[in-house]
Amino acid sequence: MYKQLLVQTGGITSGTLSILSTGSGYTWNYLPSIIVLNDDIARLSWNGQRLNPYDPDIQENVSIFKAADYYYFWSFGNLVTSTQLNRSNVGYLIAWSQAGTTIYNKDNTILNSPTIRTMSNVSGGTVQVSEGLSSNSFYVAGLNINQTPYRFSVGLAQYGFAKSQSNGIANGRTGVIAQDDAQFYFVLGDVMVNGEPIAFVEFPDTISVFNAANLNNVLTTKPFAISNSSQLFFSVQYGTTDSTSAINLLGSNGSVSYLVELIDAQTKEVIGSYDNIVFNALNPTQYDNLGYQVNVDGIGNRTVQLRLVVSHNGLDPVYNVTDRQSTEATILGKQERKAEKISYRGTLGANEFGLIQNFPNPFNPSTTISYTLPKAEYVMLKVYDVLGKEVATLVNSYKESGRFSVEFDASNLSSGIYIYKLTSDTFSEVKKMMLVK
Incomplete structure (x- = not known):
């Protein structure tokens, strides 16, 4: 929650109470850090967290930044454990720790650019930023408690120990x-x-x-x-x-x-x-x-x-x-990128249910199987040997309408004819393919 208090000659004026994290898209917003520049506008950073309902052990943790008067947020990093914000006479700097070790930072001059600075000689799960006189005088400190003795390291944010990277952001x-x-x-x-x-x-x-x-x-x-x-x-x-x-x-x-x-x-x-x-x-x-x-x-x-x-x-x-x-x-x-193969037409190219002949066929050791869905359904795509024994489940999930492709890797199977079957609540189709080694 945030409220601005203006101290004037006639007394103190209280602003409207607002929850700045509303709309961040994260369930938990905590450990805030706040600064106020000469423009009297507050800027905040904090940790944002939400769970993956498919795997409760997986959490999304990011560093979030927002100005009190602005309509959008910034978020940085993955697996963020700590974030900190501080000011100088002309700007500010945000630093965050990722995966409990590596520390990164950005200042207001590169906020919208694809550049993130990596602190090569500063590490730790907890990060602090000193106030600076100028944009190149911020110091960043990291505390590493993963092993004893606890290690405390300090470095300049922009020069000296730091390096910048923009490729691959x-x-x-x-x-x-x-x-x-x-x-x-x-x-x-x-x-x-x-x-x-x-x-x-x-x-x-x-x-x-x-x-x-x-x-x-x-x-x-x-x-x-x-x-x-x-x-x-x-x-x-x-x-x-x-x-x-x-x-x-x-x-x-x-x-x-x-x-x-x-x-x-x-x-x-x-x-x-x-x-x-x-x-x-x-x-x-x-x-x-x-x-x-x-x-x-x-x-x-x-x-x-x-x-x-x-x-x-x-x-x-x-x-x-x-x-x-x-x-x-x-x-x-x-x-690992779970890249599902789709046609560039997507749902614009799917007018009927269909199981498409695999390509290449015959194949060794892998082939691509494609199918089309004119409407959203729960579908299964399975592979069987000629005796009817299931050897692979390629798809078992709810799919939107469209054209989809999946790769079948038969490296561990012997040569022969295999059957693949696509089923849903309203559709079923079977085709054959040949593995030749």
Whole structure:
């Protein structure tokens, strides 16, 4: 909670009490650090945390930064254990500890740039930042208690011990729809083309009221060139910070919807559509983190953008957005990329159920199996030998409509004919394939 007190000749004026973490998209917000510059505007950093409902042992922990008068957040890092903020005469510096060891920092001059400084000679799970006279005089201290004797190290944030890196910085944008105690968050990030990260459009400085149109505008990447041979990856994540609050808010008619689109950068034509997710009272839980590899064969030479489109029904929410930056993938972190192969047309190219013949066939040792779904369903894709014994389960989950591909690795199987079967509540199809070693 935050309230500004103005001390004047006539007395003390008390401002409005506000909860600045509302709309951050994190369930727990704690260990705040606050400064006030000469403009009398408070700036805060704190730890944000939320759980993965599919695996309660996995937590998302980030460093969050926000100015009291600004409409969006910044978040930094993964596995953050501590964050600290301090000021100088001309600016400020944010530092955070990641995974209990490595310490990173950014100051106000590089807040919006893809640069994160790594403290090479300072480490520890707890971090402190000294007040500085100028932007190059901040000292950062780290306390490492992972082993005895406890180690305390200090270094200059910008020079001397520190080094900067911008290559490989993963970017993401988080949008949040918040009302009462419910928060629905949605993330598009880790957009890569031929190994190069793609940035998002800049935040406009002229916005006074942040609404749904503004939110959708900033959840868009900058234009990037693509061709039939390009390698395009992106990651998505959707969820709620509290499913009970979400159910109570949505009631019987409320809903929140998210959709990822690939558009032509000039004409704004929708080229592909992916992940049409709808949250309602029957489906208030988190959608698992997913990475996608997009097959762009047939797209031609053009300039495109990825965007996240948000809509809702029956709500009167507040909208928030966060700029995410990390030295690792912002959504998948250090996990091995769970890249699901999809066509660039996405749901625009799926009009009927279908199990497609694997390619290549015959194969050794791996092949790709594709299928299409005209509507969202729970599907299973399994592989059997000629005796009917199950040898692999390739898909066993709820899927949105669209075209999907999965790789089958038969390295541990012997040569022969195998059967693969796709089933759902309304559809079943079987095909054969041949493994030749």
